[in-house]
Amino acid sequence: MNIIPLGERMEFIEELAALHHSEWGHLNPSLTLEKRIGKLASLAGGRSIPSIFIATSGNELIGSAALVLEDMQSRPDLSPWLAAVYVKEKYRSQGVASALVAKCEYEAKRSKVDTLYLYTEFASKLYERLGWRSLEPCMYRDVSVNIMYKEI
Template sequence: MEIVPLADKKEFIAELAELHHAEWKHLNPSLTLEGRAQAIADAAGRERIPSIFIAMLGSQLIGSAALVQNDMDTKPDLSPWLAAVYVKESFRHQGIATALIRRCEEEAVRSNANAWYLYTESASKLYEKLGWRCMERCEYKGAMVDVMCKPLAS
């Protein structure tokens, strides 16, 4: 497995948009697949914020994670955010999400942030194992989510 910036593999933007759309369209039903693909393309930096990293197995896209300025419009004071952590179902539970998260964390540290944030509907246990703590549970865009935080070592 290899983790690379999406900026170096832009041919996967459409596939990634489809995967993300299928997974999270319920959180933003007005966002079209085309709009999601454009947002992914716009955030596909190689380093710092925003950046998207993808996990590849040979020539196959198997996962993604992003570092973004803000991922929750109700919390504009918190930044940066881990977002779009996704691993194809047949590749889950193999450490791929953890590797993607660590790659994003490297960029968050380079951005000189003291902490970073995420929200999740169902993966709190994974994040807790990686040192994140739940700040609050709240409703966001019709879903119950945990808002989590992790200090960053500079």
């Protein structure tokens, strides 16, 4: 498995956008697939914030994770965010998400970030195992989520 900036393998952008749209489209119905591709392209360039990393195995995309300045419009006081952590189902429970999160934490630390934030619907246990702590449960766009943080 390799973890690289999306910008190094732009041939995966449409597939990644479709995966993200399928997973999180309910959180922002106005974000069309085309707009999602544009948003990913804006993150694809580098290793600082904002940026997006992908996990690949040979010529297959297997997952992603991003660093963004804003991820919850209702919490502009929190920044930056770990976002878009996604692993294809057949690769789950194999350490891919942990490696992607570790890569983002490393890049955030290189960018002099002290604390990262994320929100999740279902993966709080995973992030707790990786050292993240719950900040608060809340409703975001009519969905129950848990805001978490990690001092890095």
